[in-house]
Amino acid sequence: xxxxxxxxxxxxxxxxxxxxxxxxxxxxxxxxxxxxxxxxxxxxxxxxxxxxxxxxxxxxxxxxxxxxxxxxxxxxxxxxxxxxxxxxxxxxxxxxxxxxxxxxxxxxxxxxxxxxxxxxxxxxxxxxxxxxxxxxxxxxxxxxxxxxxxxxxxxxxxxxxxxxxxxxxxxxxxxxxxxxxxxxxxxxxxxxxxxxxxxxxxxxxxxxxxxxxxxxxxxxxxxxxxxxxxxxxxxxxxxxxxxxxxxxxxxxxxxxxxxxxxxxxxxxxxxxxxxxxxxxxxxxxxxxxxxxxxxxxxxxxxxxxxxxxxxxxxxxxxxxxxxxxxxxxxxxxxxxxxxxxxxxxxxxxxxxxxxxxxxxxxxxxxxxxxxxxxxxxxxxxxxxxxxxxxxxxxxxxxxxxxxxxxxxxxxxxxxxxxxxxxxxxxxxxxxxxxxxxxxxxxxxxxxxxxxxxxxxxxxxxxxxxxxxxxxxxxxxxx
Numbered sequence: 001x002x003x004x005x006x007x008x009x010x011x012x013x014x015x016x017x018x019x020x021x022x023x024x025x026x027x028x029x030x031x032x033x034x035x036x037x038x039x040x041x042x043x044x045x046x047x048x049x050x051x052x053x054x055x056x057x058x059x060x061x062x063x064x065x066x067x068x069x070x071x072x073x074x075x076x077x078x079x080x081x082x083x084x085x086x087x088x089x090x091x092x093x094x095x096x097x098x099x100x101x102x103x104x105x106x107x108x109x110x111x112x113x114x115x116x117x118x119x120x121x122x123x124x125x126x127x128x129x130x131x132x133x134x135x136x137x138x139x140x141x142x143x144x145x146x147x148x149x150x151x152x153x154x155x156x157x158x159x160x161x162x163x164x165x166x167x168x169x170x171x172x173x174x175x176x177x178x179x180x181x182x183x184x185x186x187x188x189x190x191x192x193x194x195x196x197x198x199x200x201x202x203x204x205x206x207x208x209x210x211x212x213x214x215x216x217x218x219x220x221x222x223x224x225x226x227x228x229x230x231x232x233x234x235x236x237x238x239x240x241x242x243x244x245x246x247x248x249x250x251x252x253x254x255x256x257x258x259x260x261x262x263x264x265x266x267x268x269x270x271x272x273x274x275x276x277x278x279x280x281x282x283x284x285x286x287x288x289x290x291x292x293x294x295x296x297x298x299x300x301x302x303x304x305x306x307x308x309x310x311x312x313x314x315x316x317x318x319x320x321x322x323x324x325x326x327x328x329x330x331x332x333x334x335x336x337x338x339x340x341x342x343x344x345x346x347x348x349x350x351x352x353x354x355x356x357x358x359x360x361x362x363x364x365x366x367x368x369x370x371x372x373x374x375x376x377x378x379x380x381x382x383x384x385x386x387x388x389x390x391x392x393x394x395x396x397x398x399x400x401x402x403x404x405x406x407x408x409x410x411x412x413x414x415x416x417x418x419x420x421x422x423x424x425x426x427x428x429x430x431x432x433x434x435x436x437x438x439x440x441x442x443x444x445x446x447x448x449x450x451x452x453x454x455x456x457x458x459x460x461x462x463x464x465x466x467x468x469x470x471x472x473x474x475x476x477x478x
Contacts, residue, residue: 001041001049003033006203009050015426017052018059023426025060029069029080031199040070040078097414098448100435103243103391104307109359111305114351118342130338136329138165138313139340145347146313154275155288156297158315164324167335168310169273169300173200176234176269176296178327179320181206185233188226190218192423192432194243194271197236206233210425213242215385217249220256231264240275240283241390244423244434248388254286261294267317269296273303276356278389279364293317301343303391304356311339363391366437366445373449379457391438396431398460403433410455415448 007024009017028034040046043061047054061078064070072078122130137143143163151158166172173196181187181204189197191210201208209226212219218237237257239249249257261268270286287297300312316324328334346352370393371386378384383396397403403419410416420432440448 001045003028004041004046004049006033006199007050008202008205009052013426016059017056018063021050021052021056021060022063025064026069027199034080036080038080040080042077095414096411096416098416098444098451099439100415100417100437100448100452102439103436104303104438105305105359106439109362111346111351111355114346114349114355115306115342118345118349118351119338121345122338122341126341130341132337134334134337134340136325136334137161138163138335139337139344142340142344142347143313145344149347149352150299151315155284156315159318161321162315162318164314164316164328165335165340166298166312166314166328167332168302169271169298169312170196170200171310171331172298172300172312172314173197173236173269173271174203175314175324175327175331176298177201177204177206178331179323180234180267182233186230188223188232188235188266189425190237190242191425192244192420192430193236194238195422197271198425201236208425213245213247215247217247217253218257220253223260227260227264232266234267234269235261236269236271237286238271238273239286240272241277241387241392243273243390244392244418244420244432245394246387246390246392247385247394248283249286251284254284254289257286258289258292258294262292267294267296269298272297272299274390275299276304277360277363277391279360279367280388283388287315293319296320304359305352309339309343311335311343363437366440366442369442369445370435370437370449373446377450377453379453379460381460382453382456391436393435393437395433395435397433397456399431401431401460402429403431404429406433406456406459409459410452413451413455415452415455417452 006028007021009020009024011017013020025034034040040061041049043054043057047057050057061070061072065072068081070078071081140160142165143160146163147158147160151163166175177200181201183205185204185206186209187201187206188209188211189201190213192213198208209230209232211223211226217239237249239254241248257268268286272285272287275283275285285297287295294317296317297315298312301309302312314324367389374384374393378395381398384393387393397406404421407417407419418434418436420430420434421428423434424430437445
């Protein structure tokens with residue numbers, strides 16, 4: 001039953017429990033936690049485990065079977081139906097002409113030669129010792145380099161003992177969650193936000209509360225109202241070029257947020273995944289203003305170097321040094337020593353800064369082309385805002401229109417993006433959609449936006465009674 005520990009059912013929600021359970025099991029299947037062909041628990045056993053009526057489980061299983069997620073074999077049990085998603089996704093991807101969905105750098109932008117040279121250097125110098133377990137906190141020279149090269153340039157002043165190497169941004173979120181959160185602790189999140197963070201907080205059985213995000217940061221008025229009712233243990237934010245909106249926090253909101261954290265005694269997890277990709281001016285992290293040790297600062301190298309690198313770091317408030325270290329140790333003992341040592345060479349040789357300057361130049365051109373094309377082709381009913389950097393642009397359809405249906409229509413015609421409901425706590429109707437220019441070549445941006453604009457124009461002019469949401473097995477990559 002351990003695979004079902006992360007299921008969170010809110011008995012105070014207006015959504016029926018069987019629909020919540022259905023949604024959670026779909027999540028477990030989509031995330032690969034429940035594998036193809038795996039047997040599900042018997043109805044009474046699962047209902048007892050989740051402390052719900054057996055009818056709730058029966059109804060959820062029935063709906064899952066109707067949607068072909070599971071299949072019941074008489075006298076044997078209930079099993080996950082093989083989804084064939086990899087084959088289907090491959091087939092769909094072959095038909096995609098304009099990819100505005102992927103948020104990762106394309107492989108041709110990876111600094112492969114630099115890493116090849118760095119790895120060879122480590123192996124030549126250390127031989128087999130390069131593969132030993134390292135310290136749980138991370139390779140000390142790498143932590144020194146991060147402090148000296150990355151944090152100093154961001155205006156963040158900390159001791160190297162406050163820096164912990166983690167295996168990517170997702171693990172960083174999970175480690176902070178394990179460190180801070182107990183059962184049913186309250187977590188505030190921006191809405192919309194990164195779905196991996198929602199999953200991490202759900203795995204801790206936290207009570208998650210959404211706060212709308214505006215163009216200059218989280219809605220402070222809404223935040224203050226909710227703080228008076230129930231302050232959180234943790235607030236999760238992306239202060240620079242937020243995923244999925246691209247919004248950045250104003251300096252006033254940063255200051256006010258830190259004041260509120262001190263006043264209401266909560267901590268902030270600042271997920272800084274793309275601040276190097278600024279196109280107008282450098283954006284200062286919230287952590288640089290943190291004088292009262294209220295901010296856990298997380299940065300990943302995956303989005304800006306290579307997705308498979310799986311390295312990042314946490315800057316922890318001094319009070320939580322030991323607990324962060326313990327949480328990291330019990331997660332995976334330590335991150336790859338070989339990759340840490342290679343990354344240290346990349347940083348100290350100046351190759352990291354050179355790589356960032358190169359891709360910032362490339363993406364600034366795409367950023368400019370995206371807005372020129374949006375301004376030229378998008379119907380006036382569509383709203384969007386120029387971000388100061390990053391890889392995302394958030395579009396809003398007119399009120400009442402569902403971006404999920406537009407996604408199904410566009411992907412059939414070779415254009416893909418990410419519909420907004422992916423980034424919400426509860427998967428429901430959303431007018432928003434995210435466009436990313438991480439992988440689309442410059443020469444395809446104009447025509448891709450032009451075609452998407454045509455599909456949007458058709459969609460919003462179509463009579464309402466003809467707009468029917470359709471099911472899809474397409475996997476949406478966030």
